Amino acid sequence: MLEASNLECVRGEKSLFRDLSFRLEAGACLMVQGANGSGKTSLLRMLCGLAQPAQGEIRWGGEPIRKLAEDYRGELLYCGHAGAVKDDLTALENAQISATLAGAPVDEASARQALRQLGLKGREDLPARVLSAGQRRRVALSRLLLEKRRLWVLDEPLTALDKAAVTTLCGVIDAHLATGGMAVLTSHQDLPLAADRIAHLRLD
């Protein structure tokens, strides 16, 4: 479904990678690995259409994503280094509002349910500014449970999470893959995923 062909990424004067091609089918997961600064974040932003590749093309269901525009974005969920969590809003409001902005509003009950599932029980109504680093991250990840998207693009989702939360998150990703979803991930830690259709891509 998601297909990249001959991608080249140029940052500054030098090319981070070139001739990068891959295909991702329903139910499969792509782990992008590589040292710091090898271009993982840059690749993920390209896959979302936030940055343009210097060469090559990215297609979704055979169509270039530039052409699909909103149709592609309706299938996509991106979670980057910045969490899009508003300090002034409570965890609950953050979850509900980010779903609404993504174009798929959810009711309060399901938002609470998602936060609870991520271990934020009792913190739903605290403003995000007082949350700890890991709790903020969990709020950001609640979008995974609230928005029904086929393609997940997650940039270092494990940052700041404790071990329990890592297990929970892996369960969520596994469930997503099992129901035919796709995921592109980066991480410097090992992700204990149960799924078997995991491809690895090393950028070096």
Add this chain to the structure above:
Amino acid sequence: MLEASNLECVRGEKSLFRDLSFRLEAGACLMVQGANGSGKTSLLRMLCGLAQPAQGEIRWGGEPIRKLAEDYRGELLYCGHAGAVKDDLTALENAQISATLAGAPVDEASARQALRQLGLKGREDLPARVLSAGQRRRVALSRLLLEKRRLWVLDEPLTALDKAAVTTLCGVIDAHLATGGMAVLTSHQDLPLAADRIAHLRLD
């Protein structure tokens, strides 16, 4: 040398921990562990004097740190969630200037040397805004090599670092401990430290 007695931390209406006491001698390392939101960051900020404990006292060489003020700060190096890395300055300038602000200027050669040791060769003169997440983190950590301080307080230093960098960092910490330094660390990952005088403190 560093001694905490009966610390209590209150955030919001509830107490995160109480009756926390420990002693840290020269050459020893304290690993603070605990789930997200258990109060690790809060504890570390207290140890630096950035926050006041609700109860209890922190002493350095027998004296309360509030009294010591600049004398204590001259022994301390804190590296928190925020990296104090300026987007507009190059990696090199960042390293030099943070040393100067800490009260111990370094010359360009040793700053370059420190950056190279952390794997930033060839990136020294790039503005920090274009660096990747892990590279920014390395710039922040270059202070460990440039400022001669006895007590290191590091909050999740491994965030965003790749495996090579984790190894380098552990080597640096080990060397620090071997020469009689002290360290207080938090991390959700395992730190492959070689030192043997490691105490663990669980907040739960």
Add this chain to the structure above:
Amino acid sequence: MDGPSLPAALGAVIRRDLLLAMRRKSDVLTTLFFFIIVVSLFPLGVGPEMAMLRQIAPGVLWVAALLATMLSLNRLFAADHADGTLEQMALSAVPLGVLVTGKVIAHWLLSGLPLALLAPVLGLQFDLAAGSLAVLVVSLLIGTPVLSLIGAVGAALTLGVRGGGVLVSLLVLPLYVPVLIFGAGAVEADLTGLGATAHLSLLAAFLALAAFFGPWATTVALRIALE
């Protein structure tokens, strides 16, 4: 796939921005206080003769409104950019233009509208007559949306740019000149008995133009900023 409903999304953005503003009430209030203080500084700097104050009143009030609006511009996108929300908006299934329009409307509701409603009180300090005060309010009601629309383009262009906060004023203030001239001109025309209709209809024309091009240019600028 049926797309999301656009009016609902527009409403949601507006509601979100208003909610955020309510959380930090001080933000909205300080725009107002800034307006009040700037207007009140003038008599201090210029001296207390009423005849002269009355003469400069429309200009001072309009310049102050313009500066207050401009100062609140960095509220428009900067925070959303820093914490990644803007990225999420650009990736939303809702077209970015709709979200942008919503944000601009919210911005106006929180800056232009209160300014317009507050202006008559300040106008009294300068001894303006009731008729002129009415013209002042109407001119601000038509003019401030233009300020928000043009300002959004500037805010989007300077996003994440070095020194963005002050740069935006450099980009935007020259473009505000026509609004200032006809806004202050309307009140002045009324003061001198010429009738303000011509000025006001020109302001309305500017509004139509800005409403048409503004969101488009802002969207383009935002996409550039996120690249």
Add this chain to the structure above:
Amino acid sequence: MDGPSLPAALGAVIRRDLLLAMRRKSDVLTTLFFFIIVVSLFPLGVGPEMAMLRQIAPGVLWVAALLATMLSLNRLFAADHADGTLEQMALSAVPLGVLVTGKVIAHWLLSGLPLALLAPVLGLQFDLAAGSLAVLVVSLLIGTPVLSLIGAVGAALTLGVRGGGVLVSLLVLPLYVPVLIFGAGAVEADLTGLGATAHLSLLAAFLALAAFFGPWATTVALRIALE
């Protein structure tokens, strides 16, 4: 342990802030252009008669200088706060007061000083005579450091506070009023032939007072903001 040398640390902070400013030249230049543009907006709002413009000139120039300084205040600590540098400064072996003084000096070198040097050119647009222009420059040279010193306290108090950017103007502008009155007053006194010495010596007294208390208050406010 021998402590670090304080003058060296002071110099280092000033140099650092100037270096940062050189990296974002646009930041300094835009403060200046903001000043120029605000001054030029007034005639557009008020009307082009020279006699009246000459009369309001001191007030307009001083208010504009004050607004430009105030806008550049958020440059003072906000960025250092956001990225953790301020935390590091508070933990430095150098007393925080010294670092703060350095930052305020750098701020003045980058805002007040250029404003004062630019003011006469703008004064020409309002048809001021050479003598009045000189008084204007002197009053700005004495007055703007006071603005930076007071502004630093405000900037430190509003650090990390919701809506800080605009809140700072609310806190600081009332404190700026005396400076404005005597600064603009000096020029006006010269225009009306009264002689500006009295006003200028009062300004100098303010400066002494602010230089004495300002850094201390700023340091206290910073420690509170970091808690």
Add this chain to the structure above:
Amino acid sequence: MNNRIINWFKFASPQTFYPLAGKMIPWFWALTALFGIAGLYIGFFVAPTDAQQGEGYRIIFIHVPASWMSMFIYLVMAFWAALGLGFNTRLSGMMASALAPTGALMAFLSLWTGALWGKPMWGTWWVWDARLTSELILFFLYIGFIALQSAIDDPRRADKAGAVLALVGVVNIPIIYFSVKWWNTLHQGASVSLTRSPSMAQTMLWGMLLMALAFWMYSIAVSLARVRAIILERERHAGWVADLEEVRS
């Protein structure tokens, strides 16, 4: 038709444009000198003393060309900007940013010479006349464009952001011009008014036209020189740059 487009795009590539510009620059400098000398000769030695203004009027020979160029260059800049935004050609953005400083210079010269002319003619350096005010705002627009571009590190982003600003500006310039004009005529009352001789002497017209041509050629020459520098800065990692003669030597 198709061929023509391809041809255009060929010239629009920095690689072909760089040497072409290098060849053209000396010619434009020569033309600048030619027109400039002729214009100055007429301006100072042929054109007679003005009955009303004395010798001061000779400022006209640089004031008017500078004013014209400042407006014209903004149009050209916006044209390149639109082209760059629409067709994503690299060269257009570079042209726009090469033109901006020259445009700002012309606007500044117009203000400066105007002010120096105003003092002897009107007794004041500045009046808030429509033409003067809109020239001042044009100068601010140039400065804004330059400040925006220099504040952005990534040149591609700088080009695009500049293009949006230039287009917004070009829509606004007529609006600004007419509003300022109306503003000024609505409340007359300035104690000074423009005293322009209704029919300019033939020689003066010629001098002015020649000087305008000289300014025009100058603008082309200097912005071509600047665009060459910009091309080198931007295309550093492109292979063809390394093969240039001046790089290998």
Add this chain to the structure above:
Amino acid sequence: MNWGSASEFFAMGGHALYVWGSYGACALLMAVEPILARKRRSQALIELKRELRANQDSQDETTS
């Protein structure tokens, strides 16, 4: 010919300051701008060469 002598020419009928101020600023700026443009280009060239040399060096390093 309008001028009797060179000094008359430079006096510009009493408007010397204004006329020469204008022409002087004009000449100065128009002299400086091309110099700046040329300097910018030579600066770019210097950096280019330095970079090429650096690349060459690093290639030598890897091959040897």
